[in-house]
Amino acid sequence: MSFSDLGLLPELMRAVADKGYDTPSPIQVQAIPAVLAGRDVLAGAQTGTGKTAGFVLPILQRLAADQGHGSSRAPRALVLTPTRELAAQVAQSARDYGKYMQLRTYQVFGGVSINPQITALRGGCDILVATPGRLLDLAQQRAADLSKIQVLVLDEADRMLDMGFIPDIRRIIKLLPQKRQNLLFSATYSDDIRALAERLLHNPLSVQVAARNAPIELVEQRAYRVQKEQKRHLLVHLIQEGQWRQVLIFTRTKHGANRLTQQLEGAGIQAAAIHGNKSQAARVKALDMFKRGQVTCLVATEVAARGLDIKELPQVVNYELPNVPEDYVHRIGRTGRAGANGEAISLVSSDESGLLRDIERVLRRSIPTLPTPVFKIVESAAPLARENRQPQGQGRHAGHGQHGGGARREGGSSERRDSRRAPTGARSNTGTRSFGQTRGRGR
Numbered sequence: 072m073s074f075s076d077l078g079l080l081p082e083l084m085r086a087v088a089d090k091g092y093d094t095p096s097p098i099q100v101q102a103i104p105a106v107l108a109g110r111d112v113l114a115g116a117q118t119g120t121g122k123t124a125g126f127v128l129p130i131l132q133r134l135a136a137d138q139g140h141g142s143s144r145a146p147r148a149l150v151l152t153p154t155r156e157l158a159a160q161v162a163q164s165a166r167d168y169g170k171y172m173q174l175r176t177y178q179v180f181g182g183v184s185i186n187p188q189i190t191a192l193r194g195g196c197d198i199l200v201a202t203p204g205r206l207l208d209l210a211q212q213r214a215a216d217l218s219k220i221q222v223l224v225l226d227e228a229d230r231m232l233d234m235g236f237i238p239d240i241r242r243i244i245k246l247l248p249q250k251r252q253n254l255l256f257s258a259t260y261s262d263d264i265r266a267l268a269e270r271l272l273h274n275p276l277s278v279q280v281a282a283r284n285a286p287i288e289l290v291e292q293r294a295y296r297v298q299k300e301q302k303r304h305l306l307v308h309l310i311q312e313g314q315w316r317q318v319l320i321f322t323r324t325k326h327g328a329n330r331l332t333q334q335l336e337g338a339g340i341q342a343a344a345i346h347g348n349k350s351q352a353a354r355v356k357a358l359d360m361f362k363r364g365q366v367t368c369l370v371a372t373e374v375a376a377r378g379l380d381i382k383e384l385p386q387v388v389n390y391e392l393p394n395v396p397e398d399y400v401h402r403i404g405r406t407g408r409a410g411a412n413g414e415a416i417s418l419v420s421s422d423e424s425g426l427l428r429d430i431e432r433v434l435r436r437s438i439p440t441l442p443t444p445v446f447k448i449v450e451s452a453a454p455l456a457r458e459n460r461q462p463q464g465q466g467r468h469a470g471h472g473q474h475g476g477g478a479r480r481e482g483g484s485s486e487r488r489d490s491r492r493a494p495t496g497a498r499s500n501t502g503t504r505s506f507g508q509t510r511g512r513g514r
């Protein structure tokens with residue numbers, strides 16, 4: 072299936088090609104023809120599935136085909152979103168996909184001054200993207216004319232419900248023409264969503280696409296080149312320097328997961344492992360402790376992590392790169408929270424360069440490799456440390472800032488370092504970093 076099979080106008084095809092998309096996503100394959108045909112749609116699709124293009128493209132096409140609406144230019148399509156970020160994102164998509172058309176998109180949301188929005192709405196637009204509360208204010212002030220709306224989209228309807236927007240949405244719907252097309256997108260189906268869908272939609276096409284993870288765009292990706300045997304030291308450094316509180320770490324093997332867990336514990340960082348040798352109950356328990364913040368690190372193998380509900384994490388670390396590039400996408404999709412970016416960090420040893428290249432090929436983008444910060448090498452007596460976390464470690468010195476293969480040393484490599492362990496979350500006072508690259512995300 073290609074975009075040209077979906078019946079889109081050449082202007083839209085061009086805009087899609089500019090974006091670099093070659094094939095439509097499953098939600099697009101199903102939703103675009105239905106929306107073009109004027110049908111109501113109930114779509115179970117989360118962010119990351121390409122849902123926005125799934126409704127924006129056909130809406131643009133329908134509006135372009137029907138331009139004879141006088142000079143008032145009251146909006147003809149209304150997209151309601153739960154957050155201002157999503158409103159801005161959807162509006163930007165509409166501008167991007169509609170760049171070869173003469174259609175105007177405008178977004179309104181709360182938290183900013185209303186007056187510029189009133190002025191802008193007077194100028195007219197074709198697509199209005201709005202959060203419900205602000206739209207109601209604008210409608211009450213007669214700044215938003217909703218009497219010409221032909222298509223209503225509820226985007227992330229479940230979140231709007233959770234955020235208590237339903238009464239506002241009901242009020243908005245009363246201001247719309249009775250005869251219109253309705254599209255409802257929701258990542259989850261609760262009874263409330265079903266009830267809303269029943270009230271709102273007429274003979275809808277139901278589309279359900281497999282839940283995917285957060286879109287790659289929301290994940291800040293970076294890589295460090297580091298020798299295999301030094302990875303654990305760099306990881307400890309990153310966790311301590313960044314004051315990471317919740318980090319999911321992927322290893323390739325069960326044995327590797329166990330070993331790393333012990334090593335982290337030895338460095339004073341609470342960690343738990345989940346892998347196939349552990350019972351489901353043990354895995355769930357580890358996950359629960361992780362979610363509650365009782366352990367900082369969850370060290371997981373790919374397969375074990377797959378069956379668990381782990382998402383919206385601030386940090387994901389690829390301690391070892393996966394052999395299959397798609398697994399990388401899967402892994403890093405665990406991060407990226409609503410309204411905030413997640414970080415995915417890959418520790419890449421020289422023998423993994425090929426894997427990194429494969430991943431970049433699949434992503435169609437390069438992953439920035441940052442200079443490896445100076446980190447200390449702490450050889451800890453793991454069993455001792457596990458029995459008693461507080462005492463000082465048997466640290467060895469030496470900070471190595473080096474790129475994979477160990478060919479280059481950077482700043483302060485010969486510097487002796489204080490090898491005291493910092494307890495998890497405490498700022499390590501082991502002195503300077505040669506490169507201020509570890510951007511921590513305090514929670």
Ligand code: AMP
Binds near residue numbers: 091095096117121122
């Ligand atoms: P969405 O689920 O609408 O938030 O989209 C997620 C991301 O996928 C956005 O960054 C889009 O630019 C991108 N995207 C949408 N459709 C496609 C496609 N057919 N091919 C590749 N990327 C796409």
